[in-house]
Amino acid sequence: MYLGSEVDMWTKIIKKFSNFPAQEKVVRLLLERGFQINSEEKVVSGTIEIPHTQIAKEVGADRRVVDATVKAILGDETLKKVFQNITSIAFLEHVAPLLGLGVIIIIPKNAQKTGILGEVATTIAKHNISIRQAVTDDPYFTENPKLTIITETKVPGEVVDALMRLPSVKSVTVY
Numbered sequence: 227m228y229l230g231s232e233v234d235m236w237t238k239i240i241k242k243f244s245n246f247p248a249q250e251k252v253v254r255l256l257l258e259r260g261f262q263i264n265s266e267e268k269v270v271s272g273t274i275e276i277p278h279t280q281i282a283k284e285v286g287a288d289r290r291v292v293d294a295t296v297k298a299i300l301g302d303e304t305l306k307k308v309f310q311n312i313t314s315i316a317f318l319e320h321v322a323p324l325l326g327l328g329v330i331i332i333i334p335k336n337a338q339k340t341g342i343l344g345e346v347a348t349t350i351a352k353h354n355i356s357i358r359q360a361v362t363d364d365p366y367f368t369e370n371p372k373l374t375i376i377t378e379t380k381v382p383g384e385v386v387d388a389l390m391r392l393p394s395v396k397s398v399t400v401y
Contacts, residue, residue: 235304236366238305239253242298242302242305243295243298248285248288249291249294251285251286252281252282252285252287252291252292252295254367255281255284256269256281256295256309256312257312257367259271259314260312260314260315261281261309261312262309262311262312262313263296263306263309263310264310265300265310267297267300269292269296271314278292278293278296315361317359317361318358318376319361319374323401326379327358327376327377327378328355328376328377328378328379328380328400329376329377329400330350330375330377330381330385330398330400331372331373331375331399331400332346332374332375332395332397333370333372333395333396333397333398333399334372334373334395335393335394335396336394337362337365337371339394342373342394342395343360343362343373345392345394345395346373346395347360347375349385349388349389350375350377350385352388353382355377355378356377356378357376357377358378359374359375359376360373360374361373361374362374381400
């Protein structure tokens with residue numbers, strides 16, 4: 227099932243909600259968290275229901291805004307398919323140090339450039355460090371996108387230096 231290019235999808239979503247900024251905030255939250263919308267008009271994560279009042283509170287809106295957003299999404303076949311099939315992942319960024327893993331945050335010069343993840347992964351691999359997880363923010367969805375790499379060990383300074391020399395990298399933070 228092909229839904230069109232990523233840019234076309236974001237354009238469609240932004241256009242659909244451009245006159246409704248509060249609803250756009252709801253859509254952004256749903257996408258950011260990987261929340262689904264089921265056929266009963268409930269926002270869910272798997273089979274766990276997330277009350278519309280909680281979502282409204284998070285985005286600073288009224289529950290009715292969430293209700294209207296859910297109805298609008300389910301009324302659009304393409305968006306319905308997206309939001310009924312999206313899933314979230316367990317992102318290790320904040321627990322990695324507790325698990326003895328390394329965290330590298332890359333801020334790219336241009337997040338829409340092709341090959342950033344490949345350059346970064348190759349550089350890390352050249353230092354014999356295994357990547358456990360790589361998560362990129364979507365540059366069409368996030369204002370200041372970043373690439374977060376979770377590594378099997380803490381990252382030594384020479385890896386940071388090598389990453390900073392990459393032409394696509396603006397900054398590197400390690401913890």
